Amino acid sequence: TQSTSEVARMKNLNIIEIGQFQVEPWYFSPYPLEYAYTPTLYICEFCLCFYANRTQYGRHRTKCTLQHPPGNEIYRKDEISFFEIDGRRQKTYCRNLCLLSKCFLDHKTLYYDVDPFLFYILTKRDERGCHIIGYFSKEKESADNYNLACILTLPQYQRMGFGRVLMQFSYELSKAEGKVGSPEKPLSDLGLLSYRAYWSEVLVDVLVGYDGEISIDELSHITSFTTQDIMHALFNLDALRYYHGQHCIVLSERVVESYERFQKKKHRKIDAACLKWSPKV
Numbered sequence: 001t002q003s004t005s006e007v008a009r010m011k012n013l014n015i016i017e018i019g020q021f022q023v024e025p026w027y028f029s030p031y032p033l034e035y036a037y038t039p040t041l042y043i044c045e046f047c048l049c050f051y052a053n054r055t056q057y058g059r060h061r062t063k064c065t066l067q068h069p070p071g072n073e074i075y076r077k078d079e080i081s082f083f084e085i086d087g088r089r090q091k092t093y094c095r096n097l098c099l100l101s102k103c104f105l106d107h108k109t110l111y112y113d114v115d116p117f118l119f120y121i122l123t124k125r126d127e128r129g130c131h132i133i134g135y136f137s138k139e140k141e142s143a144d145n146y147n148l149a150c151i152l153t154l155p156q157y158q159r160m161g162f163g164r165v166l167m168q169f170s171y172e173l174s175k176a177e178g179k180v181g182s183p184e185k186p187l188s189d190l191g192l193l194s195y196r197a198y199w200s201e202v203l204v205d206v207l208v209g210y211d212g213e214i215s216i217d218e219l220s221h222i223t224s225f226t227t228q229d230i231m232h233a234l235f236n237l238d239a240l241r242y243y244h245g246q247h248c249i250v251l252s253e254r255v256v257e258s259y260e261r262f263q264k265k266k267h268r269k270i271d272a273a274c275l276k277w278s279p280k281v
């Protein structure tokens with residue numbers, strides 16, 4: 001037998017339609033009862049309002065005037081834009097975003113108290129508007145030096161390098177703040193895989209291009225990664241050695257070769273020169 005809380009946390013949504021995509025939720029999300037358990041939940045891709053049937057959704061679409069997330073565009077290059085949204089000012093949008101992202105996150109509980117967070121929405125622009133790809137949230141003040149609370153790439157855009165773009169953006173903000181940062185713990189399995197891959201790529205890139213000695217603190221200064229995350233990534237690359245009483249970083253041939261293969265592929269990258277943002281004082 002299941003307890004009420006277990007029943008309440010069972011997956012409650014069938015199909016979500018957002019923009020031109022239909023996706024299947026992975027986990028429970030606390031949408032109001034009259035919206036869950038419908039064959040399809042329709043979500044407006046611009047304001048993230050949700051509807052239990054196509055008629056209501058269609059009516060909304062004729063009235064909705066938004067063509068991008070309701071915040072400041074703080075980055076634009078090629079077809080990619082980032083919008084910054086204050087949870088206190090755009091409560092409905094941010095709550096709707098949390099409901100949507102809970103469908104793909106099993107271990108987070110943020111739905112209603114969005115005030116303490118800023119939300120950074122990654123979008124792709126075409127003639128119809130700026131379409132949401134993913135986002136991350138960030139506490140306005142983090143006692144633990146977290147630079148990211150929650151990260152999501154919508155399933156229809158996963159494994160295309162957008163997670164990297166979101167992670168890079170979070171570290172560009174930390175660099176602009178002159179701080180180091182780290183994602184909030186615990187990480188999901190996919191979060192850990194993606195962060196590990198990202199930290200390793202960035203560190204190998206710095207190390208391969210570096211002549212001479214470099215310390216973990218210097219690496220931290222260059223990347224805005226915490227020394228802990230750097231050690232984690234280097235350990236994972238099997239790049240930490242102990243020689244003659246000293247710790248050294250050694251990149252194996254295998255690591256360098258896979259780095260070179262990675263470099264040959266085209267990767268989406270944030271151009272820090274296009275970031276129009278400075279930390280609030």
Ligand code: ACO
Nearest residue numbers: 150151152153158159160161162163164188190191194197
């Ligand atoms: N299997 C294996 N490796 C993976 C996978 C996967 N399913 N997903 C990502 N990776 C690794 C790979 O090394 C990948 O590089 P590659 O594709 O060149 O091999 C690398 O991570 C980066 O992949 P991206 O395409 O840039 O990442 P994506 O856009 O798919 O986003 C994310 C990653 C955000 C974690 C996504 O999987 C997601 O939204 N998951 C659901 C929500 C979630 O778990 N978020 C993290 C919670 S923890 C937190 O919020 C602090």
Ligand code: ZN
Nearest residue numbers: 044046047064
């Ligand atoms: Zn709308």
